[in-house]
Each structure stands twice: as C-alpha cells, then as structure tokens.
Amino acid sequence: MQKTQALAAMIVLGGIGPAGSEVKKTVIELPVPALNSDDSAGGILVAELNGDGKPDFLVTRRGHVAAMDNGGKKLWGLGIDIGVTSQSESNGLPGHNGPGIGAGDLDGDGRPEVIFPVRDGSIEILDGGxxxxxxxxxxxVPExxxxxxxxxxxxxxxxxxxxxxxQATNKGGYRTGRYLAAYGYEALRKGGPPLWTxxxxxxxxxxxxRLADLDGDGRDEVLG
Structure with a gap:
C-alpha cells in the first residue's frame, strides 16, 4: 500500500485557571507519514532529545519513526519496520495509538537514547538527538x-x-503481555543475562x- 503524507495536529494545553477562564493552547503540526487516515498504529512520546532542556516529540507510524523538537521542527526521521500495532489482542502490543518506543539516557553520557523493537525480532537503539x-x-525471546x-x-x-x-505477548490465541524481562543496559548491549524474567x-x-517508584525507595516497580 502506498504511503501518503499527513499532518498530525497536536494541541498543547496550558495551565488550568479559575473556572470560566480561557485555557491557553498551542497547536503544533507534526508532518508524519500515514498509511491511511483511520490507521491507529503508532503514537507520540514526549521526551527531551536535543539537549536544550525542553521536551521534544517522538512520533511513530507503521514503517516510520521521527523526532521533532519542542516547536515541531523535524530533528530526524527513519524508515524502519517498528513494531507498532492496532488491535493488541490479535496483533500484540503496543496496541491502538501506542507509540511503541522508549527514551532516556541509558548509557549515562548525558545524551538520551531511543529504543524500540522491530518486527524482525531485533531491538534498535538510536541516539535521540x-x-x-x-x-x-x-x-x-520467550518460547x-x-x-x-x-x-x-x-x-x-x-x-x-x-x-x-x-515485554512480549503470547503468540497464539488472545494475546496479553505476560512475558517480562528486565535488563541492565550494558548487559543488554553485550548479550548478558537479565536482572530477572x-x-x-x-x-x-x-x-x-507501566513503571513508577511506588514505594519511594529510588527503584521502579512494574504495574499494569
């Protein structure tokens, strides 16, 4: 199927004031490739990418990953078969409008990495900027x-x-994300063992x- 160009209009709302007051909003148009207007695979993740201290945007669609700065200017784009899906129960995660991508300074060099699974079974790690x-x-991969x-x-x-x-889903029947594996980044890079599965x-x-430090001990818990 031939890809077409589409504009995703993202509305950013400002702080909520007193009842009845006008809410400040900013519209940022993000140019993203789309298969068709009703394709729900892919989404948006907010993360700091270019080192200016402002939150930026990672946009995913079938076959495409792109990064935009805080004002919507394109930083980079990549044609790749990222593992985004529509209906998770039959196609696996991330499901409708899930971005299927993560971002953070994994190696501690002060610059963020972007990480995501590809449909061929590999996991890509990119420089975020x-x-x-x-x-x-x-x-x-679990059996x-x-x-x-x-x-x-x-x-x-x-x-x-x-x-x-x-996280992975079972490959047969009604698919749920039952499989987990936690890795230290260096071990993942070098093919080392997981922290746990x-x-x-x-x-x-x-x-x-989902990930959050629920008990305040400085380490994330997994919930969902």
Missing amino acids: SGKREAIVRPP GAERWDLAMVADFRGNGDHDVLL MDDYVGCAHNGA
Missing part, C-alpha cells in the same frame, strides 16, 4: 512469544534510567506495563 544508530540487539513487543526505559537498581524492561505477568490486556 540525531537518530544515528548506536546498537542493534537480539535478546532471547511462547513471537518477539519482544515493547522496550521501556527503567531504573530497577536505583542508579538512574540505565535499565530496560522488555517473568512469564505470568497479569496486567491490562490492551496496554503495556
């Missing part, structure tokens, strides 16, 4: 899964965002796992 490839990794569906930046060891959580995670069937 330029889109230049830093690594391709192929961690072992009951087709591939890793999601890669999320995490802090499991209390050392900052230097860890990665991978799980094959019976139960969360929302239509969304990926």
Whole structure:
C-alpha cells in the first residue's frame, strides 16, 4: 500500500485557571507519514532529545519513526519496520495509538537514547538527538512469544534510567503481555543475562506495563 503524507495536529494545553477562564493552547503540526487516515498504529512520546532542556516529540507510524523538537521542527526521521500495532489482542502490543518506543539516557553520557523493537525480532537503539544508530540487539525471546513487543526505559537498581524492561505477548490465541524481562543496559548491549524474567505477568490486556517508584525507595516497580 502506498504511503501518503499527513499532518498530525497536536494541541498543547496550558495551565488550568479559575473556572470560566480561557485555557491557553498551542497547536503544533507534526508532518508524519500515514498509511491511511483511520490507521491507529503508532503514537507520540514526549521526551527531551536535543539537549536544550525542553521536551521534544517522538512520533511513530507503521514503517516510520521521527523526532521533532519542542516547536515541531523535524530533528530526524527513519524508515524502519517498528513494531507498532492496532488491535493488541490479535496483533500484540503496543496496541491502538501506542507509540511503541522508549527514551532516556541509558548509557549515562548525558545524551538520551531511543529504543524500540522491530518486527524482525531485533531491538534498535538510536541516539535521540540525531537518530544515528548506536546498537542493534537480539535478546532471547520467550518460547511462547513471537518477539519482544515493547522496550521501556527503567531504573530497577536505583542508579538512574540505565535499565530496560522488555515485554512480549503470547503468540497464539488472545494475546496479553505476560512475558517480562528486565535488563541492565550494558548487559543488554553485550548479550548478558537479565536482572530477572517473568512469564505470568497479569496486567491490562490492551496496554503495556507501566513503571513508577511506588514505594519511594529510588527503584521502579512494574504495574499494569
């Protein structure tokens, strides 16, 4: 199917004032390739990418990843078969409007990385500011899964965002993200062992796992 060019109009709302007051809004038009107007695969992730201290935008569609700065100016774009999906129950995560991408300073060099699974089973790691490839990794996939569906930046060891959580769905029947694997970033890059794995995670069937430091110990918990 031939790709067409589309404009995604993103509305950014300002702080909410007193009741009845006007809400300040900014419209940022992001040029993104689209298969068709009703294709729900792909989404937007907000992350600081270019080092100016302002939040930027990662936009994903089938076959495409792009980064825009805080004002909507394109930083880089890449044609690649990123693992975004529509209906997660039959096609796997991330599901409708899920961006299928993560971002954070994984290697601690002060510059963010972008990480995402590709449909061939590999996981791409890019420089967030330029889109230049830093690594391709192929961690072992659980026996009951087709591939890793999601890669999320995490802090499991209390050392900052230097860890990665991978999630996969079962490859047959009603698909849910039951498989998890947590890696330190260096181990993931070098083909080392995971911090831990799980094959019976139960969360929302239509969304990926979530990460947050729920108990205030400086390390992320997984929830969903």
